Amino acid sequence: MTELTLSELENNDDFIGRHIGPRDGEKAAMLKSLGYDEMASFIADVVPASIFEAESMALAGAQTEYATLARMRAIADQNVVKKSLIGMGYYNTITPPVVQRNVLENPAWYTAYTPYQAEISQGRLEAILNFQTIVKDLTGMEIANASLLDEGTAAAEAMTMAQRVSRSKATQFFVSESCLPQTIAVIQTRAKPLGITIVVGDHRSDLIAEDCFGALFQYPAVDGSIGDFREAIAALQANKGLAIMATDLLALTLLTPPGELGADIVVGNSQRFGVPLGYGGPHAAFMATADKHKRSMPGRLIGISVDSAGDSALRMALQTREQHIRREKATSNVCTAQALLAVMASFYAVFHGPEGLKRIAQRVHRQTSLLAKAVQTLGFTLHAETFFDTLTINTGDKTAALHSAARDAGFNLREIDSSTLGLSLDETITRDDLCELVAVFAQGQDIECDLDEIVASGLPGDFSRTSDFLTHPVFQRYRSETEIMRYMRLLADKDLALDRAMIPLGSCTMKLNAAVEMMPVTWDSFGKLHPFVPLDQAQGYQTLIKELEAMLCVCTGYDNVSLQPNAGSQGEYAGLLAIQGYHHSRGDDQRTVCLIPSSAHGTNPASAVMAGLKVVLVECDASGNVDLADLQAKCELHSEQLSSIMITYPSTHGVFEEQVREVCGMVHDHGGQVYIDGANMNAQVGLCAPGHFGGDVSHLNLHKTFCIPHGGGGPGVGPIGVLAHLAPFLPGYAVVDADDAPAVTGPVSAAPWGSASILPITWAYIALMGSEGLTEATRTAILSANYMATRLAPHYPVLYTGRKGFVAHECIIDLRGIKDACGVTVDDVAKRLIDYGFHAPTMSFPVAGTLMIEPTESESLQEIDRFCDAMISIREEIQEIEDSKIEHAQSALHHAPHTLKVVTSDTWDRLYSREQAAYPVPSLYKNKYWPSVGRVDNVHGDRHLICSCPPVSDYE
Amino acid sequence: MNKTLVITVLATDRPGIVNTLSEILVEHNANWIDSRMANLADKFAGLVQVVVPEDQLEGLKKKLQALHLADNQLNILMEEATAQDNTEQRELSLELIGADRPGIIDDITSTLTKLNVNINQLETEQREASMSSEILFYANMTLGLSPAISNDDVQDALEALQDQLMVDINFSE
Known part of the structure; x- marks a missing residue:
């Protein structure tokens, strides 16, 4: 018997086989089916030699889950968790334990994809519909969307929305100086490339209505005061301008909602509804508006429709607003938003109900009133007479000492200047906290802390809320934990997420989100930090951030990374701003043309327009690659004005374009910069690096390649990597003063490091896999995609292939011929796949009438084969229609997906059997997923648009 | 002659x-x-x-x-x-996107007729939407407007249709 070494027994590589699906023997069989004996020669034939890098990445070796958690714990322990009363849009909150355990920590919720396939997403669609209803009710508006990325960008989106909607010709946008400072900073960054002039000032004296197409007010203001904006709003609207109010959901349980004050658009952050601070995110921001403006509202929108049986069904409505349809005409590039966090906030409201929320608000306000009285008794004056939860106190020369005493007592107060400080109270404040705070301000003076005394309210009488909210039964019904737990389970069971089956969505990279990667996210030492705490309290995060930036530089070949953007779309935007900052610094302000292949993801042209660029499309040749002749012509035509090209690599067609170095070279020769969209990075990590083969900047999708779960439509993280010459132009930081902060471009997100609390997930993935594990993951992803393409090719045409007929990590199968021959559509195949227990691949992107399939490295050979078997079985069903054995309109394909209700009905008048409908292959008897609704009628949904919880009568 | x-x-x-x-x-x-x-x-x-x-x-x-x-x-x-004397008319070019359904062109054209707007050019197309494969209706139209009708009137009339059409006005002379 050969003895194993201690090293081998330690098995540090264990996690690699947990993350990667196919076993070694299976990989060998898959390679054999492609004609190869070993992986290296296969990869050498797929990845172009001109970009392939044989050397391993300079990353540490793989670590066990146990060792990784220990290292993560050591990092987290470097954070100091105090109670932060800094406010400024971020407040301590109590995540109801039932929400934490059953939603945030539940893979059924966090491994789901964006609900494009409505039939298999009714659970999260309902939770988000609840979210929309909550926002709509509390803000007093007519329609609310399914979340935005953060309050700062939501306000910026409101500004560009106002510009589209307003019939005013003015080019100024007014921002009240009492808005959150990070919001003001993000808006200023957003306005600059669009030629919008931002005026910041006092709305009573500095707002000239005729000159503005819109204005933003904060209610309550950052200093806590509750302002009266009605006159300013009226003046604005009389001049065709739009009024935008940024607000606080908890305050709105007690205050007159913006809808009743004349607001046209309302934005804010739902973080304090049970979502942890997370050092800045992720949080679900919200936007609400009037029904007549809905076409211009960014973000996703959930609406009610009916299914094929006439039963109520939810779906994403009005997709014609979004970037994947509107492309360069889109006014917003938002794609991934903050779905999981919106779901959490919606359950918080379901958990507490309107009376519970009001009670929390009243308690917070009472505590603030008591504290206000105490500090005034101690001789301090308040900045404002009105307040909800925030006090701005004139503390004169005692300011520094008070901050210090507060920190010693375990609190961070808001540092405003040398003679003023602020504090915001929240749901977590106890009686002890209050007395300690009073003692801090007392500084040794004797003062009684009588928490039961009667104090004057700080809320202005004429803004006291009279209207009801959350009257829908869903906010009353689930009050016992048993009831809400079962409601959460009921909704989760309706959805098909990665915890049940492969989600082979091309370009989405739905890979394993391992439990070990998720665990640190809910640790207090990561979750309880306010984004604006003093940096010395966030050393754990700072260490993690620096290490992660370095890891991502190694993976991409770039020199610097910014983790600030909250989604791939935001990364694209930040990357283009960096490019423009670079051109500007060289006096090249005329460089405003951005070349984009016609096959690009919709966010590319949408982001380019947001960055003030003019989009010029570049054609693809017959093989689906960038047409070099067309590129050359366009480079020459626009040479003086050329800013950049945005390419995706491997292409959105799933091919390693051989000529990528030439493409980059051509653009560089004409003075342009190269942006490489990193959505398809899963085919590159460890084999080639965009920073080495011509990219100047790329964004990454950490929620694709790097294991952050998709959450049902967010959170995402879209960091950008840049070569050194672009580093000075990375996004700056709002509020936080850091020595190494970039100093040219403004911030693109409200928090400097974006959704910091989910960065541990990617850090952990990279640490667990190590250099060789990551590279093997990439190889396996490419192998699995090619194996699938080979199994499917005899049945469906594979649209584009590269050298030697191989694809990269995804393949496109063409269904257009089938549609022409017998009318079966992409939709039919996608819906029939549901009957087989699968989420459909990506539909009609980048080519209409096709399906794009990406297995990722995490899927086992069994699951991959199960999918191929399903597609082949479907092809046989299609053949029956082509052979006229059954008409398309009578077929299982046309009637898919089949619900349990339909299949068990006493009436069955179909020309195929119930068995054929529900169990087309025998393996389904062991594991059957039932969609909760039949095919959803999209036309009906857009024609009768309802975007909040329906009246009770619909349930009866 | x-x-x-x-x-x-x-x-x-x-x-x-x-x-x-x-x-x-x-x-x-x-x-x-x-x-x-x-x-x-x-x-x-x-x-x-x-x-x-x-x-x-x-x-x-x-x-x-x-x-x-x-x-x-x-x-x-x-x-x-008769060769038209269209000097009184203003040309408006716009694009529409919406969910496709039977009768959509009928509703659009009758809405425009009610406004006394001339349809000078109309191109339509059906396309599968990316990601969801819903069938979308795309229309490019050039309209002739008399001075009494404004761009806003046209946009409002089309947006009032229940289909929630996205209306983009490209240019007008």
Whole structure:
């Protein structure tokens, strides 16, 4: 018997086989089916030699889950968790334990994809519909969307929305100086490339209505005061301008909602509804508006429709607003938003109900009133007479000492200047906290802390809320934990997420989100930090951030990374701003043309327009690659004005374009910069690096390649990597003063490091896999995609292939011929796949009438084969229609997906059997997923648009 | 005096249709002013506006009529028209996107007719939406507006349709 070494027994590589699906023997069989004996020669034939890098990445070796958690714990322990009363849009909150355990920590919720396939997403669609209803009710508006990325960008989106909607010709946008400072900073960054002039000032004296197409007010203001904006709003609207109010959901349980004050658009952050601070995110921001403006509202929108049986069904409505349809005409590039966090906030409201929320608000306000009285008794004056939860106190020369005493007592107060400080109270404040705070301000003076005394309210009488909210039964019904737990389970069971089956969505990279990667996210030492705490309290995060930036530089070949953007779309935007900052610094302000292949993801042209660029499309040749002749012509035509090209690599067609170095070279020769969209990075990590083969900047999708779960439509993280010459132009930081902060471009997100609390997930993935594990993951992803393409090719045409007929990590199968021959559509195949227990691949992107399939490295050979078997079985069903054995309109394909209700009905008048409908292959008897609704009628949904919880009568 | 003739051609598509037509026009000294041509479901469909000297008009019409009768794969219609004086009208170009459904064009065109708006050009297309494969309706139209109608009136009227159409106004003269 050969003895194993201690090293081998330690098995540090264990996690690699947990993350990667196919076993070694299976990989060998898959390679054999492609004609190869070993992986290296296969990869050498797929990845172009001109970009392939044989050397391993300079990353540490793989670590066990146990060792990784220990290292993560050591990092987290470097954070100091105090109670932060800094406010400024971020407040301590109590995540109801039932929400934490059953939603945030539940893979059924966090491994789901964006609900494009409505039939298999009714659970999260309902939770988000609840979210929309909550926002709509509390803000007093007519329609609310399914979340935005953060309050700062939501306000910026409101500004560009106002510009589209307003019939005013003015080019100024007014921002009240009492808005959150990070919001003001993000808006200023957003306005600059669009030629919008931002005026910041006092709305009573500095707002000239005729000159503005819109204005933003904060209610309550950052200093806590509750302002009266009605006159300013009226003046604005009389001049065709739009009024935008940024607000606080908890305050709105007690205050007159913006809808009743004349607001046209309302934005804010739902973080304090049970979502942890997370050092800045992720949080679900919200936007609400009037029904007549809905076409211009960014973000996703959930609406009610009916299914094929006439039963109520939810779906994403009005997709014609979004970037994947509107492309360069889109006014917003938002794609991934903050779905999981919106779901959490919606359950918080379901958990507490309107009376519970009001009670929390009243308690917070009472505590603030008591504290206000105490500090005034101690001789301090308040900045404002009105307040909800925030006090701005004139503390004169005692300011520094008070901050210090507060920190010693375990609190961070808001540092405003040398003679003023602020504090915001929240749901977590106890009686002890209050007395300690009073003692801090007392500084040794004797003062009684009588928490039961009667104090004057700080809320202005004429803004006291009279209207009801959350009257829908869903906010009353689930009050016992048993009831809400079962409601959460009921909704989760309706959805098909990665915890049940492969989600082979091309370009989405739905890979394993391992439990070990998720665990640190809910640790207090990561979750309880306010984004604006003093940096010395966030050393754990700072260490993690620096290490992660370095890891991502190694993976991409770039020199610097910014983790600030909250989604791939935001990364694209930040990357283009960096490019423009670079051109500007060289006096090249005329460089405003951005070349984009016609096959690009919709966010590319949408982001380019947001960055003030003019989009010029570049054609693809017959093989689906960038047409070099067309590129050359366009480079020459626009040479003086050329800013950049945005390419995706491997292409959105799933091919390693051989000529990528030439493409980059051509653009560089004409003075342009190269942006490489990193959505398809899963085919590159460890084999080639965009920073080495011509990219100047790329964004990454950490929620694709790097294991952050998709959450049902967010959170995402879209960091950008840049070569050194672009580093000075990375996004700056709002509020936080850091020595190494970039100093040219403004911030693109409200928090400097974006959704910091989910960065541990990617850090952990990279640490667990190590250099060789990551590279093997990439190889396996490419192998699995090619194996699938080979199994499917005899049945469906594979649209584009590269050298030697191989694809990269995804393949496109063409269904257009089938549609022409017998009318079966992409939709039919996608819906029939549901009957087989699968989420459909990506539909009609980048080519209409096709399906794009990406297995990722995490899927086992069994699951991959199960999918191929399903597609082949479907092809046989299609053949029956082509052979006229059954008409398309009578077929299982046309009637898919089949619900349990339909299949068990006493009436069955179909020309195929119930068995054929529900169990087309025998393996389904062991594991059957039932969609909760039949095919959803999209036309009906857009024609009768309802975007909040329906009246009770619909349930009866 | 010149006369304006609008000719429509519908034929099973094959090479040479346009050429056949233009030869006849040249024979009669007719000027090809404006046209639209499309291949729809393998049929050639064309609209041509020509200006022809008055003395050649009857000859041209007879020749086209003969062609129509001789070839049963080719249908030609023609009508005399007065050259329009559109100087009063303003051109508005816009794009529409919405969920496709039967009757959508009917609703759009009757809405515009109610406003007394001329539809000068209309191109429509059905396309599968990316990601969800819903069938979307795309329309590009150029409208002739009298001074009494504003761009806003047109946009409001179209947006009032229940289909939640996205209306993008591209330009107006």
